Amino acid sequence: MLITNMLNDTHARATEFGVDSALNLPFPAVVKTGTSSDFRDTWTVGFTQNYTVAVWVSNFSGEPMVKISGVMGAAPLWNRSMLHLHENIEPTAFPAPENMIQRPVCTIYGLRPHSGCPSVMTEYFYPENLPEYERLSNNYQVENLPAEYNEWLVTQSESSLVSEQLKILFPQEDDYFLIDGVAGGQKLELK
Numbered sequence: 001m002l003i004t005n006m007l008n009d010t011h012a013r014a015t016e017f018g019v020d021s022a023l024n025l026p027f028p029a030v031v032k033t034g035t036s037s038d039f040r041d042t043w044t045v046g047f048t049q050n051y052t053v054a055v056w057v058s059n060f061s062g063e064p065m066v067k068i069s070g071v072m073g074a075a076p077l078w079n080r081s082m083l084h085l086h087e088n089i090e091p092t093a094f095p096a097p098e099n100m101i102q103r104p105v106c107t108i109y110g111l112r113p114h115s116g117c118p119s120v121m122t123e124y125f126y127p128e129n130l131p132e133y134e135r136l137s138n139n140y141q142v143e144n145l146p147a148e149y150n151e152w153l154v155t156q157s158e159s160s161l162v163s164e165q166l167k168i169l170f171p172q173e174d175d176y177f178l179i180d181g182v183a184g185g186q187k188l189e190l191k
Contacts, residue, residue, distance in 0.1 A: 022075035042073035
């Protein structure tokens with residue numbers, strides 16, 4: 001159930017696919033995309049409590065598509081299929097992961113929130129990990145993070161980690177999005 005929860009998380013997908021991608025539905029849905037080497041084919045597979053839908057897109061000749069990824073090729077078809085299947089059925093939410101407890105975490109640090117944390121989200125924890133979660137002080141500093149965060153910290157700018165000023169958290173530098181001006185109504189959410 002934990003993987004189901006992860007693949008159902010629209011906020012987790014936002015960094016990679018944007019806040020209003022074809023992967024987002026008005027009801028709970030688990031979804032995963034894929035793109036083969038050289039863009040030869042793309043796929044999107046997802047499910048609700050009622051239906052499972054898989055979509056594959058490619059050229060019959062085997063020729064590569066023009067930089068079409070899973071979210072741009074197969075996902076729009078998956079989205080329309082899921083919306084059609086659920087026209088008269090309101091999908092129910094997925095059950096929470098068993099034997100896990102929800103706690104707030106800082107979206108920047110990934111640890112227990114403190115007063116300088118600009119936004120908070122809820123994550124699942126195994127009960128045996130709660131003592132470490134609770135142990136973390138509300139005043140921890142970036143330099144006191146455990147070693148497993150070093151790789152992530154290298155990708156963060158120093159100003160986004162320690163500045164108390166107003167800042168843009170999303171999109172990040174070098175993010176890119178394909179926005180179809182013809183379709184209209186597409187939005188890019190700033191955080």
